[in-house]
Amino acid sequence: MSAIVVEAVSLSKRYGGRFAVKSLDIEVPEGSVYGLLGPNGAGKTTVLKLVTGLLRPTGGEVRLFGERWRRNHLKEVGALIETPALYQHLTGRENLAVHTRLLGLPKRRIGEVLEQVDLEEAGRKKVSSYSLGMKQRLGIAVALVGEPSLLILDEPTNGLDPKGIREMRALLHSFAQRGITVVVSSHILAEVSQVVSHVGIISNGELRYQGTLSDLVEKGQGRLELRTARADEALRIVRERFPDADRQDNTLFVPVAEEESAGLVAELSKEGIPINGVNYRRDDLESLFMRLTDREESGERTEVKA
Numbered sequence: 001m002s003a004i005v006v007e008a009v010s011l012s013k014r015y016g017g018r019f020a021v022k023s024l025d026i027e028v029p030e031g032s033v034y035g036l037l038g039p040n041g042a043g044k045t046t047v048l049k050l051v052t053g054l055l056r057p058t059g060g061e062v063r064l065f066g067e068r069w070r071r072n073h074l075k076e077v078g079a080l081i082e083t084p085a086l087y088q089h090l091t092g093r094e095n096l097a098v099h100t101r102l103l104g105l106p107k108r109r110i111g112e113v114l115e116q117v118d119l120e121e122a123g124r125k126k127v128s129s130y131s132l133g134m135k136q137r138l139g140i141a142v143a144l145v146g147e148p149s150l151l152i153l154d155e156p157t158n159g160l161d162p163k164g165i166r167e168m169r170a171l172l173h174s175f176a177q178r179g180i181t182v183v184v185s186s187h188i189l190a191e192v193s194q195v196v197s198h199v200g201i202i203s204n205g206e207l208r209y210q211g212t213l214s215d216l217v218e219k220g221q222g223r224l225e226l227r228t229a230r231a232d233e234a235l236r237i238v239r240e241r242f243p244d245a246d247r248q249d250n251t252l253f254v255p256v257a258e259e260e261s262a263g264l265v266a267e268l269s270k271e272g273i274p275i276n277g278v279n280y281r282r283d284d285l286e287s288l289f290m291r292l293t294d295r296e297e298s299g300e301r302t303e304v305k306a
């Protein structure tokens with residue numbers, strides 16, 4: 001089993017009377033790309049600020065590298081939380097030089113991190129001329145300058161165009177390959193689902209799911225969609241065994257395991273119900289995410305024509 005790099009134990013943060021983060025238990029395994037996912041206002045930024053010591057918990061604790069949180073741990077942590085603090089009138093190189101000097105790091109780190117975020121050329125230009133994606137990448141270069149083993153990125157894909165998002169994904173992938181543990185937050189699962197190995201899904205400050213991305217996919221509930229001209233009668237029969245079955249026009253939706261669906265179809269035929277079509281559908285990642293964060297959409301169902 002791999003070591004746990006970040007652990008939140010019953011972590012809570014209250015602003016006034018309201019919990020932004022409530023009794024959260026999180027474990028980020030070493031070498032993982034951990035996606036901290038949830039809708040706007042779910043508490044992601046608050047969690048990342050608690051992990052990096054920008055906020056103090058109201059309750060519970062954060063553990064880093066298997067130990068109680070200490071400021072000294074931050075030497076091993078690179079973070080980009082909210083928008084990067086960059087000097088617009090300086091070049092990318094000059095911005096990084098501010099940090100290498102502050103941290104007493106060798107100048108060669110500037111070139112190294114610029115290469116890592118693909119800004120070697122642009123490093124000579126003023127930051128005011130950078131695109132949003134370039135600024136985000138420079139912000140990450142700043143976070144990387146101290147050679148952290150843990151990188152924490154708050155919504156690095158926010159506001160980027162599709163090309164910028166692809167570049168950011170490639171970058172996250174390259175960090176993982178170099179053995180850096182990455183925690184990345186996002187409110188759009190699709191923007192990070194190709195690169196994350198683990199996810200923690202939060203909603204209203206509470207953890208809804210934590211595990212590998214592949215386990216999440218497995219968790220996807222499936223349902224049988226069944227078209228029949230005698231939908232009312234069919235629904236009555238189906239509901240005897242599946243009370244949560246539903247119908248829309250001539251289509252029935254039955255939450256049933258795939259192995260059991262053929263039996264159910266046969267049963268209905270035996271009862272004389274004409275079946276005009278069947279389809280088995282498993283929740284895709286996005287609808288799972290929506291369900292876990294209480295934002296279930298009804299749109300998916302309308303794809304099925306009765």
Ligand SMILES: Nc1ncnc2c1ncn2[C@@H]1O[C@H](COP(=O)(O)OP(=O)(O)OP(=O)(O)O)[C@@H](O)[C@H]1O
Pocket residue numbers: 015019020038039040041042043044045046047187
């Ligand atoms: N300084 C603060 N004072 C009071 N409430 C706050 C403060 N910071 C955050 N909150 C509230 O805490 C909740 C969680 O906010 P947080 O920024 O952590 O969410 P988030 O998931 O990062 O969302 P977003 O993606 O919109 O930033 C929200 O309801 C927010 O309004």
